[in-house]
Amino acid sequence: MPVDHSLNTEFPGPVNPGYHLKKENLKSVSEYANGILTGNRAMLAKAITLIESSKKEFHELGNAILEKCYSNTGNSIRIGITGVPGVGKSTFIEKFGMHLIDRGKKVAVLAIDPSSSLTKGSILGDKTRMQTLAAHENAFIRPTPAMGMLGGVAGKTREVILLCEAAGFDTIFVETVGVGQSEISVKNMVDFFLLLMLAGAGDELQGIKRGIMETADMIIIHKSDGQNIENAGLARHNYQQALSLFPPHPSGWKTPVQTASSIDNNGINEAWETITTYYDTVNKSGFFQKNRNQQLVNWLHDAIENELKTRFYNLPNIRKKLARFEREVLAGKLNPARAATELIKLSQ
Amino acid sequence: MPVDHSLNTEFPGPVNPGYHLKKENLKSVSEYANGILTGNRAMLAKAITLIESSKKEFHELGNAILEKCYSNTGNSIRIGITGVPGVGKSTFIEKFGMHLIDRGKKVAVLAIDPSSSLTKGSILGDKTRMQTLAAHENAFIRPTPAMGMLGGVAGKTREVILLCEAAGFDTIFVETVGVGQSEISVKNMVDFFLLLMLAGAGDELQGIKRGIMETADMIIIHKSDGQNIENAGLARHNYQQALSLFPPHPSGWKTPVQTASSIDNNGINEAWETITTYYDTVNKSGFFQKNRNQQLVNWLHDAIENELKTRFYNLPNIRKKLARFEREVLAGKLNPARAATELIKLSQ
Numbered sequence: 001m002p003v004d005h006s007l008n009t010e011f012p013g014p015v016n017p018g019y020h021l022k023k024e025n026l027k028s029v030s031e032y033a034n035g036i037l038t039g040n041r042a043m044l045a046k047a048i049t050l051i052e053s054s055k056k057e058f059h060e061l062g063n064a065i066l067e068k069c070y071s072n073t074g075n076s077i078r079i080g081i082t083g084v085p086g087v088g089k090s091t092f093i094e095k096f097g098m099h100l101i102d103r104g105k106k107v108a109v110l111a112i113d114p115s116s117s118l119t120k121g122s123i124l125g126d127k128t129r130m131q132t133l134a135a136h137e138n139a140f141i142r143p144t145p146a147m148g149m150l151g152g153v154a155g156k157t158r159e160v161i162l163l164c165e166a167a168g169f170d171t172i173f174v175e176t177v178g179v180g181q182s183e184i185s186v187k188n189m190v191d192f193f194l195l196l197m198l199a200g201a202g203d204e205l206q207g208i209k210r211g212i213m214e215t216a217d218m219i220i221i222h223k224s225d226g227q228n229i230e231n232a233g234l235a236r237h238n239y240q241q242a243l244s245l246f247p248p249h250p251s252g253w254k255t256p257v258q259t260a261s262s263i264d265n266n267g268i269n270e271a272w273e274t275i276t277t278y279y280d281t282v283n284k285s286g287f288f289q290k291n292r293n294q295q296l297v298n299w300l301h302d303a304i305e306n307e308l309k310t311r312f313y314n315l316p317n318i319r320k321k322l323a324r325f326e327r328e329v330l331a332g333k334l335n336p337a338r339a340a341t342e343l344i345k346l347s348q
Numbered sequence: 349m350p351v352d353h354s355l356n357t358e359f360p361g362p363v364n365p366g367y368h369l370k371k372e373n374l375k376s377v378s379e380y381a382n383g384i385l386t387g388n389r390a391m392l393a394k395a396i397t398l399i400e401s402s403k404k405e406f407h408e409l410g411n412a413i414l415e416k417c418y419s420n421t422g423n424s425i426r427i428g429i430t431g432v433p434g435v436g437k438s439t440f441i442e443k444f445g446m447h448l449i450d451r452g453k454k455v456a457v458l459a460i461d462p463s464s465s466l467t468k469g470s471i472l473g474d475k476t477r478m479q480t481l482a483a484h485e486n487a488f489i490r491p492t493p494a495m496g497m498l499g500g501v502a503g504k505t506r507e508v509i510l511l512c513e514a515a516g517f518d519t520i521f522v523e524t525v526g527v528g529q530s531e532i533s534v535k536n537m538v539d540f541f542l543l544l545m546l547a548g549a550g551d552e553l554q555g556i557k558r559g560i561m562e563t564a565d566m567i568i569i570h571k572s573d574g575q576n577i578e579n580a581g582l583a584r585h586n587y588q589q590a591l592s593l594f595p596p597h598p599s600g601w602k603t604p605v606q607t608a609s610s611i612d613n614n615g616i617n618e619a620w621e622t623i624t625t626y627y628d629t630v631n632k633s634g635f636f637q638k639n640r641n642q643q644l645v646n647w648l649h650d651a652i653e654n655e656l657k658t659r660f661y662n663l664p665n666i667r668k669k670l671a672r673f674e675r676e677v678l679a680g681k682l683n684p685a686r687a688a689t690e691l692i693k694l695s696q
Contacts (some may be wrong), residue, residue, distance in 0.1 A: 063686065070683050159685060208595040211559035242590035247556040296677050296684055303688030308656040329644050335418050336644055337507060338411065340651030 021049060021058055029061065033068035036167045041140055044167045048142060051163070052156045066159055069166035074292075076108075076170045077279055078161060080186040083196030084208055085177060088222045091262040092196060093173055094130040099268045100171050101138045108140040108169035109133070110160055112176045112186065140169060158189050158299055187215055188298060191288065192275055196222045197239070199231035214246050218256055218274050225261035232259045251287035253278060317346050369397060369406055377409065381416035384515045389488055392515045396490060399511070400504045414507055417514035422640075424456075424513045425627060426520045428534040431544030432556055433525060436570045439610040440544060441521055442478040447616050448519055449486045456488040456517035457481070458508055460524045460534065488517060506537050506647055535563055536646060539636065540623055544570045545587070547579035562594050566604055566622050573609035580607045599635035601626060665694050 032050075035043025051062025083089050097107040109130065133139045144157050161172055176186045187193050195216035197208075213219070219239055224232030240257040248254065256274055260267030282288040312318060325343055328334040334342075380398075383391025399410025431437050445455040457478065481487045492505050509520055524534045535541050543564035545556075561567070567587055572580030588605040596602065604622055608615030630636040660666060673691055676682040682690075 063689075066683060067686060071680070074680075162683070210562040210595045210597070212562075213594055214558045214560075214562050238589075238593055241586075242593045245586055245590045246561055247558045249558070293678055297674060299684035300674065300677055300687050303685050304660065304691060305653065305657060307688060307692050308660055309653060312652065312656055326645060326648065329648055330641055332419070332422070335414060335510070336647035337651050338415060339648050340655060341411075343652060344655050 021053060021055075023057070026061065029064045029068055032061075032065045033166075036065070036069055036163060037072060039168045041167065044140065044163060045142070047163055048144075048156075048160050051159050052145070062159075066162060066166075069163065073162040073165040076161075076165045076172045077192065077275065078172045078174065078190040079275065080174045080176065080190035080193045081196065082176050082186065082194070082212065083222070087196045087198055088262060089175055089177075089196055090129045092220075092222055092260065093175060094133045095262040095265060095268050096271065097130070097133045097139060097171075097173070098136070099272065101133075101136055105171045106138045106140075106169045107133070107171045107173070108164040108167075109142070109173045109175060110157060110164070111141075111143045112145075112155075112157055112174065140164060140167070157186070161189065188295060191282075191291065192278055193217045194271075194275075195219045197235070198223060199228060199235040213243075216255055217249065217253060217278060218258065218271070219243070220267065220271060221257065221259045223261060223263075224259035224266060225264045229259075251282050251285060251291075253281065312347055315347050318343060321346060369401060369403075371405070374409065377412045377416055380409075380413045381514075384413070384417055384511060385420060387516045389515065392488065392511060393490070395511055396492075396504075396508050399507050400493070410507075414510060414514075417511065421510040421513040424509075424518045424520045425540065425623065426509060426522065426538040427623065428522045428524065428538035428541045429544065430524050430534065430542070430560065431570070435544045435546055436610060437523055437544055438477045440568075440570055440608065441523060442481045443610040443613060443616050444619065445478070445481045445487060445519075445521070446484070447620065449481075449484055453519045454486045454488075454517045455481070455519045455521070456512040456515075457490070457521045457523060458505060458512070459489075459491045460493075460503075460505055460522065488512060488515070505534075509537065532557075536643060539630075539639065540626055541565045542619075542623075543567045545583070546571060547576060547583040561591075564603055565597065565601060565626060566606065566619070567591070568615065568619060569605065569607045571609060571611075572607035572614060573612045577607075583607075599630050599633060599639075601629065660695055663695050666691060669694060 032043055032047050036047060047062055047065045049062075050058045051066060053059045053062065081089055081093060093109055097109065100107050130141055134141050142160065144160055145155055157174060161174070164172055174186050174190055193216050195213060195218070197219055199221055221232045221235045221239070236257045236259050243255050243257065258267055258270055258274065260271055262268070279288070282291070313322070322343065325334065325339045329336050329339050380391055380395050384395060395410055395413045397410075398406045399414060401407045401410065429437060429441065441457055445457065448455050478489055482489050490508065492508050493503055505522060509522070512520055522534050522538055541564050543561060543566070545567055547569055569580045569583045569587070584605045584607050591603050591605065606615055606618055606622065608619055610616070627636070630639070661670070670691065673682065673687045677684050677687050
């Protein structure tokens with residue numbers, strides 16, 4: 001069954017009010033949950049739309065579905081992939097995903113789209129992306145809108161990961177463009193963080209946020225094909241040298257730098273071998289579970305804090321006066337701590 | 349006038365209730381403010397104790413003093429310094445600070461102490477640290493306790509920076525141990541971020557948090573003296589090479605790697621030259637002001653969010669039930685989003 005691309009039109013902006021949902025068409029929590037647990041992708045897609053909806057009745061239904069499926073979640077490798085536009089994330093994920101599907105895996109790709117808005121359209125709006133993967137019955141591709149400051153950069157991505165796991169997807173890619181803040185959020189919800197780069201240390205780095213390279217679990221120099229092979233090899237060597245000077249992973253893992261070509265199909269299997277080696281290593285050492293536990297606790301506190309912020313910043317009085325306080329702070333008329341105290345008072 | 353080290357005993361724990369403050373000894377806002385504005389360091393020290401106090405009447409008095417002085421703040425270079433224990437931060441700051449004082453500067457050193465607690469004592473508890481600097485009338489040295497999650501890692505450090513500026517200190521060092529989260533907070537409140545390292549890329553990196561090296565504005569390979577000079581030079585070369593592969597500073601600044609010895613007094617003036625070059629460059633480009641403005645807005649929102657969190661986590665009902673919810677989340681019985689919703693409900 002091919003992916004229903006028309007679902008993309010359900011994401012007209014950073015907050016999806018669930019435009020295409022109609023109350024009279026909704027099914028029961030059990031129907032959705034059973035659909036998901038038997039691998040029905042249409043049900044999965046609809047549940048995601050529900051959980052991402054900004055309408056209370058819809059996202060509460062979505063949450064109830066997640067709860068029903070919750071004991072069937074967790075059984076996947078969660079892989080974050082980032083890199084600047086042009087590095088070839090889609091072609092890489094397509095090749096990598098097909099490679100895994102050929103080995104019996106079920107692959108979900110969630111693309112966090114920081115640029116999605118009513119006017120700009122989605123990172124996945126281009127229907128030519130990942131055509132082969134998108135058409136395969138063991139793949140599920142889905143954009144997930146960034147929610148802006150209030151909902152957290154990653155919106156409901158964590159919930160969506162869990163729903164995909166409940167539907168039987170055992171390898172989850174969370175794709176993000178490495179230019180904003182979303183990659184930090186993604187790092188906090190995946191088991192493995194992969195950075196794609198190009199050979200040559202020039203302009204292509206301008207877009208990467210500082211601090212990202214040090215946090216990657218693997219760096220792949222992509223587009224290592226044709227005349228680019230030599231440069232890619234050199235870049236691989238240089239980055240490997242550079243990383244050896246940088247702080248080690250908390251688990252003791254040493255970030256490898258590898259090359260790959262999605263055109264020549266080179267380095268694809270090697271990338272997977274690295275991920276499985278990582279998985280085996282951190283599983284054995286206990287770091288895998290420790291990291292997942294920490295992520296659960298972080299999620300709880302993030303969710304609390306996002307809710308507190310959302311409530312605060314949406315108060316009519318705060319919406320009306322925040323901008324003026326910001327201006328006075330910037331004009332040096334008011335110190336930020338005092339401005340915060342005043343605003344908190346106005347919220348009560 | 350030497351620094352009154354006995355002030356350190358006013359910081360018995362992460363939240364300073366102002367033990368040594370007595371209500372009947374307090375002066376008026378104007379007296380404190382005038383004292384600070386005329387460079388009276390005893391008044392400055394007392395105002396800092398007030399603003400850091402967890403007792404409402406004390407910290408409100410502190411805030412009022414800051415407000416009175418606020419138009420006299422901002423006129424300093426704020427320099428963050430981090431590095432693992434043993435890298436020689438104190439000896440470096442002492443030499444560097446004296447170098448600047450010899451050139452007519454007034455130097456304040458604020459040490460954020462993540463380990464301060466009733467039992468562990470303070471990073472500055474050892475009175476032998478920075479003895480020469482501490483004894484100089486143009487220096488002011490002060491520990492500033494990390495406040496833990498609720499008050500934000502850096503507690504009231506931003507306020508303390510401003511009070512020091514009002515007292516005429518034109519070069520402010522904010523020292524932190526590069527092992528926790530405080531260096532990220534510090535990065536967000538300074539103009540320039542300096543990382544001290546040692547030659548050799550081995551164990552001494554274990555303590556540095558990943559992502560820190562990429563965010564430094566200058567790296568100094570410290571203890572470049574005696575038999576260590578050659579190694580330090582080599583390390584300098586290697587790190588400079590490595591950094592050239594990493595993303596550039598948003599301002600376009602290229603992070604230099606330099607060597608220094610606080611024993612031989614080598615590289616101290618060169619470090620200052622780099623900082624003044626940076627200052628001139630970002631001043632001309634407008635990045636300096638842009639960065640300070642962004643920090644003001646961030647401070648406002650951090651202050652709001654810290655207050656919202658503090659209120660929430662201190663509610664009796666939440667204090668009683670949070671741990672149980674965390675346990676259920678970790679046991680897989682409850683998903684974090686639902687746990688957050690339930691806790692928010694309990695808070696109302």
